[in-house]
Amino acid sequence: MTATPLPVRQAEARHAHNAAARPTLTPEVEALLTEAEHQAARREITSWPGYAPTPVVGLRGVAAAAGVAEVLYKDEAHRFGLGSFKALGGAYAVLRLLKDILAAEGHGDVSAQDLIAGRLRDRVARETVVCATDGNHGRSVAWGARMFGCACRIYIHENVSEDREAAIAAYGATMVRLPGDYDASVRAAARDAEANGWHLVADTNAGGGSDRVPNLVMQGYTLIVDELIDQLPEPPTHVFVPAGVGGLAAAIAGRWAVRAGAERPRIVVVEPLVADCVFRALRDGVPRPVEGDVNSFMACLSAGEVSPAAWPILKAVADDAVAIPDGLARETMRRLAHGAWGDAPLVSGESGCAAVAALLAAGADDALREALDLGREARVVCIGSEGATAPDLWAEATGLRPQDVTGEKTPA
Known part of the structure; x- marks a missing residue:
């Protein structure tokens, strides 16, 4: 043809x-x-x-x-x-952050399979992960949060489509839609994470923060x-x-x-x-x-x-x-x-x-x-x-x- x-x-x-x-x-x-x-x-x-x-x-x-x-x-x-491809990055960073928190509290042996099975469910549920997204990264973070048991807030900008928003929300994430573009939502997520003690799971540190989480992604x-x-x-x-x-x-x-x-x-x-x-x-x-x-x-x-x-x-x-x-x-x-x-x-x-x-x-x-x-x-x-x-x-x-x-x- x-x-x-x-x-x-x-x-x-x-x-x-x-x-x-x-x-x-x-x-x-x-x-x-x-x-x-x-x-x-x-x-x-x-x-x-x-x-x-x-x-x-x-x-x-x-x-x-x-x-x-x-x-x-x-x-x-x-x-x-x-x-x-985003499924590989955001969810993995969520896991690593949770494992670090638990290791610091004496649970250094916890595995992904343990968290998936509900081990330490009540403890993990007290943590909140946050990110900004155009759609796919946020979906990965929300999926990882549900799989491993923590709370999740996802920031999206005004041009993110409704079906992308719905796909993320289906994993139980709290959705925050903001005016402006993607870069504005990145800055807002970083600011709110710092103010509230949440864990920023960003695929970029352009809005602030260290290289560690983007490197994990x-x-x-x-x-x-x-x-x-x-x-x-x-x-x-x-x-x-x-x-x-x-x-x-x-x-x-x-x-x-x-x-x-x-x-x-x-x-x-x-x-x-x-x-x-x-x-x-x-x-x-x-x-x-x-x-x-x-x-x-x-x-x-x-x-x-x-x-x-x-x-x-x-x-x-x-x-x-x-x-x-x-x-x-x-x-x-x-x-x-x-x-x-x-x-x-x-x-x-x-x-x-x-x-x-x-x-x-x-x-x-x-x-x-x-x-x-x-x-x-x-x-x-x-x-x-x-x-x-x-x-x-x-x-x-x-x-x-x-x-x-x-x-x-x-x-x-």
Whole structure:
């Protein structure tokens, strides 16, 4: 099946190369993603009920359209039934915080399975975890709070969809909707957590706080790389990964550098044009907040400030950033849903499709293709960060329901 080219002009997708990127991590940066911490996260997460590696889907039609040898899509829509990669990070950080509290009180032997089974239920229930979210991180934190037994408050901004809010509230979280954008909700969550003695489980410390919790969140995400290395028949040449505050991109880039050293793939970070904080930081060598409205169709990438915890890793081993327009993401999502390039129809969300959209933009732009060294022999992994986490919005944009594609009774 032949699909018409995507309606993207060369000027619409912008590229920045990171002149500071290195083939390998320095010891100082590698210390942010230690092997011991990774293995701790791996042991915990793989022990949780429902754990399984998410699938890798071959997209031969997309590869042909982009002019590369292979495109493999890591489909995070299936992660623990939460619909996104975020299930790995927020819930793991909740667990670690609770274990630290209990260890300080003489319960150093408590495990995730103990908490799931209700051990120390009354004690754990006195703790409250808090975060701000565009949807997916808050869902993970709320899920983790319910699984391990503590209370939860989730801060959302005025543009978070009602179906994303309902999906979080279904896990028993108290929802707090505020005016403003994502970055404003981050600051509000940090302020209220400090004032009330709650535990901030943030995927960024741009709103204040230490690096520790965002680093725990990123450690959870690093499991994606280990799964991919086990799943892929040969190493990729490129990895396209979406970024909001940069935690996922940093985890992917950093862990691959740890595992592969100088043989690591080229890391291409993808963002919305209107929320291009990582793009600007890599271009300029220093992160600065994006001013103005950063709300994007790619809702979970609508962030205007790079996480300080993620920045040292991104600066070291994120090679490029590509910023794309909302229209390109929307059309890519629709075409993936309809199998427009001849591949099996795929449920990829507004942010989940960003990596594929950027790859297709590069395939349509000779200058961008050359800048990314994206030759005909390139083997590309696209991190599909989410499925239809806002099912009504997805249906409106694609003309389908998620279950029409998946055959499931409820969306992934």
